[in-house]
Structures are given as structure tokens and as C-alpha cells.
Amino acid sequence: MRAIHILVYLTLLSLQVAGTYLSRYSGNNYRLTLLRRRPSSRPSSDVIRDVISQAVNIVKAEDGMLRNRFIQDVDRELEEYRDVDPNLFIDSPLPVSLLSRRCRLINWIGRLAREKRLRVPMTQILRHSEAQRHDVTCPFKLPTCSPAKPFRTIDGTCNNPRRPYLGAAFTAFKRESKPAYERENTYLAGTICTRDDKPRTTGVNRRPLPNPREISVRVHQSNSNTNPESTVTFIFTLWGQFLAHDLTDRAPGKGFKDVPLECCDQTVKTPKGICSNMDIPPGDFFRKFGRRCLAFARSAEVTDFDCSGANREVLNLASSFLDGGSIYGVDLNKLRRLRAFTGGLLETSQMKNLPISTHPNAKAAAQGFSFFLAGDDRVNEFTGLIGIETVWVREHNRIAQILSRYNPLWDDERIFLETRRIIISMLQHITYNEYLPKIIAEDLLRKFDLKLQADGYYRGYDSAVDPRVSNLFATVALRFGHSMMRSTFTLVDEKFKLGRTPALTLRNLFFTPIIFLNNEDSIMRGMSSDASETCDRIVTKEFVNHLYQTKTGNGFDLPAFNIQRGRDHGLGGYNHWRSHYGLSIARSFTTSQTSGFRDHDQETVNRFKAVYSHPDDVDPWTGGVSELTGSRHLAVGPLFQNIIAHQFQVLRKGE
Incomplete structure (x- = not known):
């Protein structure tokens, strides 16, 4: 009986640490303006150490009852919470993340106790956990909205007067169907501490899903530096990236004390379950450089508005509205840094370029030039993105x-x-009037009410519509532009003739603002002249082997990341989403119009068959980006057309 009491104490103690200390988390790392703060002091490291040590010592004292092996197992599982920096209890991105860790520990103790044939009164534990459900996992409070204010808030709150948090920044992406995480046999079935939240690793027949790196190389990698060109210029693809950054900003998981993760470094201790790395197969390009692992950090977790904790949800740092967040930011602190506070202007640097960031950055220092500052923190990722942000800052001024x-x-x-209101209107008009018709077929534009009126006002607003950006749209469909990315970019002079400088290679345009500064006009003219590549299964090697590389061999693989991110976010397979949107599904690796991949060519289906065990296992990004469009004037195939059309429909009706 003494053993039972100790287990109950240990489990309740886990929940107490989560409940008491998590309620004190301020969330400053992600600027969570919707989190409520409690008037309590930050716990000291010594207090946390003492609480955990006490639990471990009590268990050890009952050596005879619990058996040495059981004590060692519990002690080892608590090692993460005892020996690492105690600030782990505070520096997790959101409260639900640490509650999830505590629940996993409770489940583990329960299963272990059952294996050792120890009777544990779980009813008492669950009663305590249910009592703390909203205290621990419900950080949202209604913002104060005033009908007298005619302008948008900076973070997207108060757009919907009935549900003012819908679409706001720092909330969860919307789900369109039940999440598809890896199934687990959970001990506390049907409770707050029960849910599947690990990335999918097995397919419908319980065979392991193929390695995303293998899929990228065998299905998506190009065998040439020049791929088929589309009927649109590269500005079309660049606008898609600009939109993606305006509507979505996934928060990456972080290590202890907010340190960037080193998921492939075995010598660095990382929070349990936050890394989901990909093995590099034998004979792979990266193997020549001694690499065996592609690091992958899971997206930061957040609770949804119902605060049930039932599913692992993904944090969107951007607002869901097309509101110029990439220009102006989504919080007041960032906006203050961007404004000149005279004449309504935005700050600029020399030659009317973006302002210079004062935040130290090692990559920038290596170039002898600081990074640019914009509403979007990712502005320096790609030279073209710097250009389009610069255009809009100049237009604002x-x-x-x-x-x-x-x-x-x-x-x-x-x-x-x-x-700002005018700029937002321009962004929306360009998107709906010029961008979407290049993606979505005419019949779907009418079906989803996406065609703009020649005059008058839009009367379709519905406050009951949830306008949030969906997980599927952000993680899968909106990434179709990765297939349209060029390998090289030409420099064009003021007479729109090719310059004397050789074309720029994509791998050299990541985090290199100095290149933009020296060639800004020529670069933007070139991107307005160069054609985008077609959207198909083929992705440039610059993305497959050289993403963000600083030296040959240390780059990353964007298609592999897209595939793994879909699994990380609990998204189902390609067939699942085809069925969801009323499209036919593939039951065989053929191009049969009745039972196969009817919107793919035979070469693509053969490549699917070579890596996947079952048609239901095909990942949604791989299946969707590979679809035939049916028209050379449309960028994507049927699945992505439906996903994108539905997203922009709810954005229009719910805005």
C-alpha cells in the first residue's frame, strides 16, 4: 500500500509542477498578447530541483517494495526533469507543451506500474488532472474591442466582433479534419492526458513510411539544371512566397533556455520528443560530406480555443488575414521599430531601402553587412523577398x-x-484579381465566390465563418511554389537587356542582403522577366541539396522538410484529402481514370510505386504538387486548387 501512495504522490507532483509553475509562464519569447499573466513570482531553480529530488528520494526509500529495477526506470525517466536546466519548466513555448510532457510521464508511470503488477488508484490522479485542465491549458482571454475604432488591430484581433480572437496572430492553425498522428496505446484512455501527437511513421498496412529524404531524391529531385518553364514570370512565384509569409509563420520548437536546437548533435541535450530527424540513406549526396542525419525540429505546440488539449495543434505567429503583416508586423513593439512617426511614413535606410536591423547576426556579420528589418522576420531568407518587401515599403511612403x-x-x-488600409486593399485586390486566376480554374472561382465585382461592394461577409488559415493550406498547398523555383536568376539592366554579370545561382541568394543591395534594380527586373518553372514533381537541386548552405555539403532538403512537416502536423495522406474535397482516390499505382492516380503521368506514378507501399501512404505535398494541371495556364492540379480556393473563400467571407 505504501508503494501505491508513493506512485500517487509522484504522479500528483508531476501535475503540481505543471499546474503551479506553468501558470506563471509569460510567453514573452513568442509575444503572446492573448495569454493572461498571473500576479505570481517566477519560481527559482532551487525550488524546482527540490520538488523533483523529493519525489525521487521518496521512491528510492521504498526500495524493498518497488524493486530496484522499477526505481531505476522511474529515476531514468525523471532524468530530463532533474538534471537539465530547471528553466525547462518555464521556457517551453506554451503551457500545453509542458502539460503534454507531464501527461506522457504520467502515462509512462501508469504503464510501468501495470507491468510490475502494482495497483495504482488512477481515479484520484485523473480527478486532479481534470480539475487543472483549464487552469493549465486555457491561456486565452477575450480582447477588448471597440466598435468606434475604424481601423484594423495590428495582430488581427477584433476582426470578428462576435469571436474577436478568430484569425488573430499567435493562435492555432485551423484543422479541417481529425489529426493523423502515430497511434499509441495510451494508459489513461479518454482523459486529458490521452492523445496521439507523434509524427506518423507507419502507413495503412503498418509498414514504415518511406524516409522523406528518399522520397525527395527519388521522386522530386531534378536531373537537370533547367526544367520546363511556365507561362508566368518569377514574380508570380515570389508573390506566393510573400503571401505565405503574410498569412503563415510557423513557430519552430526550441531547446532549453530558448537556445536553437541542434537535433543531429548527440552531445547536445534537447527536450524530449521535440526532434524528428531524418536519416540520410547510403550513397546519398550528403554522405560524401560525412553526414548521416538531417535535423528536423517539430513545430511549436499550442492549445486550440476550446482548451480541451485533445489534439496537438500548431502555433501560427502571423494573423490569418491578408493584412500586410509581412510589411507592418503583427505586434506593436515591432511596428514601433518600423515607423518613422512623422508624416505616417515607414522607416527606410539609404536609397529608400528597408531599415537596417540592430539585432546581431552571425551570418550577416560574415558578409560585413547587417540584415534588413521588416514586418516579416524572415525577410532576409531570400533576395527576392527583400525586393518585394522594399517595393511595398516604398509604396506605403x-x-x-x-x-x-x-x-x-x-x-x-x-x-x-x-x-495602411489602402496598402492592404491593394494586396487583397492583386491576390484575388491577378494571382488566384492563375491558380484556380474558372468554374472553381465561381463555385467558391472568388471572382471580384466590377463595381459596388462585396456583401458576402458572414461572421459565422471561421477565417483562420488551415494547417493543410499552410503546410501543404501553399508550398506548391517550391516546385516553380528557378535555379538561376538573370540580371537585367535599365533597358531590359541582360547585364554583363553572370546569372545568380539560387544557393547564393539565401541570407545574402548584400547581394540585393549591390544589384537591387537588376535583380527585380530579372525576376520580372525570368519565367517560373512549371509546378510538377520536379524540384530544383538547389532546394534538394543546397538549401541555406554556407559551404558545400551542409545544406538542407526543402522537399524532405515539406513531407516531414506534414507528418509532424498530423496531416493525413494524399488520398485522404482527395476524398475530403470530393475528388476520386487512387487504389492502385496506375493512371486509371477509375482506380488510379488519374491526375498524374505514368512516370510520376512509377516513382510513387518505387518508394510507397500503398497509395494511401503517399504524402499530401508529394501527391498534390505532382498533379497535372489540365491547362498550361493554371499553376496547380485539382487538389491544390480546391484547398487554395476554399482557404481564400473563408478569408473573403470571414473578413
């Missing part, structure tokens, strides 16, 4: 100067807000 000239009584704040 141009319009602000006109408004200031015609409205001399307006102060800085009024000019800024009016200008």
Missing part, C-alpha cells in the same frame, strides 16, 4: 506623402492608418 499633402490637418497616426 509614396501614398502617405500624397495623403499628407491633401489632408494637412491629419496627424501622423491618421495618415499611417489610412495608408
Whole structure:
């Protein structure tokens, strides 16, 4: 009986640490403006150490009852919580993350106790956990909204007067169907501590899913540096990246004390379950450089608005609205750094370029130049993205100067807000009037009410519509542009003739703002002239082997990341989503119109068959990006057309 009491104490202690200390988490790392803060002090490292040590010592004291092996197992499982930096209890991205860890520990203790034939009164444990459900996992509170304010908030709150948090930044991506995580046999079935949240690793027949790196190389890698060109310029692809950064910003999981993760470094201790690395197969390109592992950190977890904790949800740092967040940011602190606070203008640096970031960065220091600052923290990822952000900052300032000239009584704040409203309208009009018709067929544009009116006002707003960006859209469909990325980019002079400088290679345009600064006009003219590649299964080697590389061999693989991210986010397979949108599914690795991959060519299906065990196992990004479009004037196939059309429909109706 003494053993039972100790197990109960240990388990309740786990929940107490989660409940008491997590309620004190402020969430400053992710600027969570919707989290409530409690007026309590930050716990000291010594307090946390003492609590955990006490539990371990009590278990050890009952050596005779619990048996040495059981004590060693519990002690080893608690090693993560006892020996690593105790700030683990505070520096987790969101409360639900640590509650999840505590639940896993409780489940593990319960299963272990059952194996040792120890009777554990789980009813008492569950009663305690249910009592803390909302205290631990429900951080949201309603923001204060005023109907008298005619302008948008910076973070997307109050867009919907009935549900003011819908679409706001720092909330969960929306799910369109039940998550598809790896199934587990959970001890506390049907409780707050029961859920499947590990990335899928097995297919429908319980065979292991293929390695994402293997899929990338065998299905997506190009055998040439030049691939088929589409009917749109590269600006089309660049606009897609700009939209993706405006609507979505996935928060990466982080290590202890907010340190960036080193998932492939076995000497670095990382939080349990946060890494989901990919093995590099024998004979692979990366093997020549001594690499055996592609690091992959899972996305940061967040609770949904119902605070049930039933599913692992994914944090979106951006607002779901097409509101210029990549230009202006989504929190007031960032916005203050971007504004000039005179004449409604945004800050610029020399030659009307983006302002210079004062945040130290090793990559920038190596180039002898600082990174640019924009509303989007990822602006320096790609030279073209710097260019399009620069265009919009200059356009904002141009319009602000006109408004200031015609409205001399307006102060800085009024000019800024009016200008921002105009810029947002321009972004939305370009997207719906010019961008979407290149992606979505005419009949689907009408079906989803995406065609703009020639005059008058749109009357289709519905406050009951949930406008949030879906996990599927953000993780799968919106990434179709990765297939359209070029390997090289030409420099074009002011007469739109090729410059004397050789074409720029994609691998040299990641995190290199100095290249933009020296060639900004030529680069943007070139991207307005170069054609995008077609959207198909083929992805440039620059993305497959050289993503973000700083020296040959240390790059990453974007298609593999896309595939693994879909599994990380609990998204089902390609067939699941075809069925979800009323499209036919493939039951065989053929191109049969009735039972096969009817929207793919035979070469693609053969490559699917070579790596997947069953058609249901095909990953949604791989299956979707490989579809035939049916028209050379459309960028994507049927599945992605439906996903994208549905997302922009709810954005329009729920905005």
C-alpha cells in the first residue's frame, strides 16, 4: 500500500509542477498578447530541483517494495526533469507543451506500474488532472474591442466582433479534419492526458513510411539544371512566397533556455520528443560530406480555443488575414521599430531601402553587412523577398506623402492608418484579381465566390465563418511554389537587356542582403522577366541539396522538410484529402481514370510505386504538387486548387 501512495504522490507532483509553475509562464519569447499573466513570482531553480529530488528520494526509500529495477526506470525517466536546466519548466513555448510532457510521464508511470503488477488508484490522479485542465491549458482571454475604432488591430484581433480572437496572430492553425498522428496505446484512455501527437511513421498496412529524404531524391529531385518553364514570370512565384509569409509563420520548437536546437548533435541535450530527424540513406549526396542525419525540429505546440488539449495543434505567429503583416508586423513593439512617426511614413535606410536591423547576426556579420528589418522576420531568407518587401515599403511612403499633402490637418497616426488600409486593399485586390486566376480554374472561382465585382461592394461577409488559415493550406498547398523555383536568376539592366554579370545561382541568394543591395534594380527586373518553372514533381537541386548552405555539403532538403512537416502536423495522406474535397482516390499505382492516380503521368506514378507501399501512404505535398494541371495556364492540379480556393473563400467571407 505504501508503494501505491508513493506512485500517487509522484504522479500528483508531476501535475503540481505543471499546474503551479506553468501558470506563471509569460510567453514573452513568442509575444503572446492573448495569454493572461498571473500576479505570481517566477519560481527559482532551487525550488524546482527540490520538488523533483523529493519525489525521487521518496521512491528510492521504498526500495524493498518497488524493486530496484522499477526505481531505476522511474529515476531514468525523471532524468530530463532533474538534471537539465530547471528553466525547462518555464521556457517551453506554451503551457500545453509542458502539460503534454507531464501527461506522457504520467502515462509512462501508469504503464510501468501495470507491468510490475502494482495497483495504482488512477481515479484520484485523473480527478486532479481534470480539475487543472483549464487552469493549465486555457491561456486565452477575450480582447477588448471597440466598435468606434475604424481601423484594423495590428495582430488581427477584433476582426470578428462576435469571436474577436478568430484569425488573430499567435493562435492555432485551423484543422479541417481529425489529426493523423502515430497511434499509441495510451494508459489513461479518454482523459486529458490521452492523445496521439507523434509524427506518423507507419502507413495503412503498418509498414514504415518511406524516409522523406528518399522520397525527395527519388521522386522530386531534378536531373537537370533547367526544367520546363511556365507561362508566368518569377514574380508570380515570389508573390506566393510573400503571401505565405503574410498569412503563415510557423513557430519552430526550441531547446532549453530558448537556445536553437541542434537535433543531429548527440552531445547536445534537447527536450524530449521535440526532434524528428531524418536519416540520410547510403550513397546519398550528403554522405560524401560525412553526414548521416538531417535535423528536423517539430513545430511549436499550442492549445486550440476550446482548451480541451485533445489534439496537438500548431502555433501560427502571423494573423490569418491578408493584412500586410509581412510589411507592418503583427505586434506593436515591432511596428514601433518600423515607423518613422512623422508624416505616417515607414522607416527606410539609404536609397529608400528597408531599415537596417540592430539585432546581431552571425551570418550577416560574415558578409560585413547587417540584415534588413521588416514586418516579416524572415525577410532576409531570400533576395527576392527583400525586393518585394522594399517595393511595398516604398509604396506605403509614396501614398502617405500624397495623403499628407491633401489632408494637412491629419496627424501622423491618421495618415499611417489610412495608408495602411489602402496598402492592404491593394494586396487583397492583386491576390484575388491577378494571382488566384492563375491558380484556380474558372468554374472553381465561381463555385467558391472568388471572382471580384466590377463595381459596388462585396456583401458576402458572414461572421459565422471561421477565417483562420488551415494547417493543410499552410503546410501543404501553399508550398506548391517550391516546385516553380528557378535555379538561376538573370540580371537585367535599365533597358531590359541582360547585364554583363553572370546569372545568380539560387544557393547564393539565401541570407545574402548584400547581394540585393549591390544589384537591387537588376535583380527585380530579372525576376520580372525570368519565367517560373512549371509546378510538377520536379524540384530544383538547389532546394534538394543546397538549401541555406554556407559551404558545400551542409545544406538542407526543402522537399524532405515539406513531407516531414506534414507528418509532424498530423496531416493525413494524399488520398485522404482527395476524398475530403470530393475528388476520386487512387487504389492502385496506375493512371486509371477509375482506380488510379488519374491526375498524374505514368512516370510520376512509377516513382510513387518505387518508394510507397500503398497509395494511401503517399504524402499530401508529394501527391498534390505532382498533379497535372489540365491547362498550361493554371499553376496547380485539382487538389491544390480546391484547398487554395476554399482557404481564400473563408478569408473573403470571414473578413
